[in-house]
Amino acid sequence: MLDGTTAEIKPREALRINPAKTCQPIGAMYAALGIHGCMPHSHGSQGCCAYHRSHLTRHFKEPVVATSSSFTEGASVFGGLANMTQALSNIFTIYDPKIVAVHTTCLSEVIGDDIPMMIKKATEEGIIPAGKVVIHANTPSFVGSHVTGFASMVTAMVKYLSESSGKTEAQLKDEPQLNIIPGYIDPADMRELKRIIKEMGVKTVLFPDTSGVLDLPQDGRYRMFPSGGATIEQIKSAGDSVGTIALGHFASHPAAEKLDEKCNVPCALLELPYGLTNTDRFIHALRNHGGVDVPGTLGEERGRLLDAMGDMHQYFHGKRVAIAGDPDHVIALTQFLVELDMKPAYVITGSSGNHFEQRVTEILKDQAPEAIVKQNSDLFALHQWIKNQPVDLLIGNTYCKYIAHVEKIPFVRFGFPVLDRMGHRYFPGVGYMGALRLMEKINDALLDHKDRECPEETFELIQ
Numbered sequence: 001m002l003d004g005t006t007a008e009i010k011p012r013e014a015l016r017i018n019p020a021k022t023c024q025p026i027g028a029m030y031a032a033l034g035i036h037g038c039m040p041h042s043h044g045s046q047g048c049c050a051y052h053r054s055h056l057t058r059h060f061k062e063p064v065v066a067t068s069s070s071f072t073e074g075a076s077v078f079g080g081l082a083n084m085t086q087a088l089s090n091i092f093t094i095y096d097p098k099i100v101a102v103h104t105t106c107l108s109e110v111i112g113d114d115i116p117m118m119i120k121k122a123t124e125e126g127i128i129p130a131g132k133v134v135i136h137a138n139t140p141s142f143v144g145s146h147v148t149g150f151a152s153m154v155t156a157m158v159k160y161l162s163e164s165s166g167k168t169e170a171q172l173k174d175e176p177q178l179n180i181i182p183g184y185i186d187p188a189d190m191r192e193l194k195r196i197i198k199e200m201g202v203k204t205v206l207f208p209d210t211s212g213v214l215d216l217p218q219d220g221r222y223r224m225f226p227s228g229g230a231t232i233e234q235i236k237s238a239g240d241s242v243g244t245i246a247l248g249h250f251a252s253h254p255a256a257e258k259l260d261e262k263c264n265v266p267c268a269l270l271e272l273p274y275g276l277t278n279t280d281r282f283i284h285a286l287r288n289h290g291g292v293d294v295p296g297t298l299g300e301e302r303g304r305l306l307d308a309m310g311d312m313h314q315y316f317h318g319k320r321v322a323i324a325g326d327p328d329h330v331i332a333l334t335q336f337l338v339e340l341d342m343k344p345a346y347v348i349t350g351s352s353g354n355h356f357e358q359r360v361t362e363i364l365k366d367q368a369p370e371a372i373v374k375q376n377s378d379l380f381a382l383h384q385w386i387k388n389q390p391v392d393l394l395i396g397n398t399y400c401k402y403i404a405h406v407e408k409i410p411f412v413r414f415g416f417p418v419l420d421r422m423g424h425r426y427f428p429g430v431g432y433m434g435a436l437r438l439m440e441k442i443n444d445a446l447l448d449h450k451d452r453e454c455p456e457e458t459f460e461l462i463q
């Protein structure tokens, strides 16, 4: 419990307390699961791999498979080549994946293992069977965050897999295909993006795609490699697309830029489609790229969201909100809270990057110019600010619940990880329908709190 957190704020630069992020390989492992038939491989000790798998399993409530190079003292001294070679041999012999996505850990980065050399050697020695693929991303956890790891693995997909077949511009425009890089969002969100895209009638490749991998229906059978995920062929064909929409500056833009550099596929950067404006922008981009009209069904969804925004405005207006989480999530959510006429007061991310502060400050410049906005921050700082000037609502991942509990603040779980609730697995947060759900959660949290705390004379049947 956090009863001991003090209101007195002392300057500290080289210390993070209760970080608002986790380590790079977790993001790399999650991204790798979005390739069909992929075995994520952790080049390091078993402890790292066990932690990363269990963290993802606790969030997604699904068994997460991954293998490890199983470093011991010997690998730490002499390097991990022998472990990697043995691991690749075992993985292809026992599990037979289509592709192995290797990410590094702190230990293999510190000893300086050369992963491309190891993959080349394993290929030459026939350890990687013909037709199988091994890709890699460097994910040292002493820098960056799980978001950086995710971005690095998606960029590795482009580096290793995407190709331009040399078709002319006219040939590509005959049957135009659009790439969508969805960012670090839940499988339910990826499923919802695909539903919107299908309604729009645009041909797309969405990668990575963890829907159908980490949100499987129960049919009594276990499949190590479920039917979902972007196929190698689809990611390869991304080099022949007419454009890429990267959803999120931090998680998706690096891969989109790499695709532009490698295959000359132009990219457009959008924020995650949380809320009204960001969903409008996403649909507008699909319409422009695909040369299609927006179907009436999506217009109706938008209308229902607008109606609900009007109905709930009385509860949201002017409420002070603290937000913590991944940078792409928080930027898009801040935009939505402004649309709901709320007042973000403290907005933090544990990841680093000046873009976060610049963009959030820009979003808040009219509605809440006095807000504290910090990149590379932590939950201890957030708690101290709340102690000094309280908020009406806290939005963040499960770790924020300790602050909400001790300060008695209404709390909405949002982002990654959510370890103590289930809904994110089934219900999307993106798109108009996702926005509606998010509003419902916020409203319920505020009104539940009011019902719990108010004196008897204001305890109302109708709110």
Ligand code: SF4
Residues within 6 Å of the ligand: 023, 024, 025, 047, 048, 051, 104, 105, 106, 107, 141, 142
């Ligand atoms: S921070 Fe480094 S050592 Fe710790 S679990 Fe992550 S990769 Fe392993």
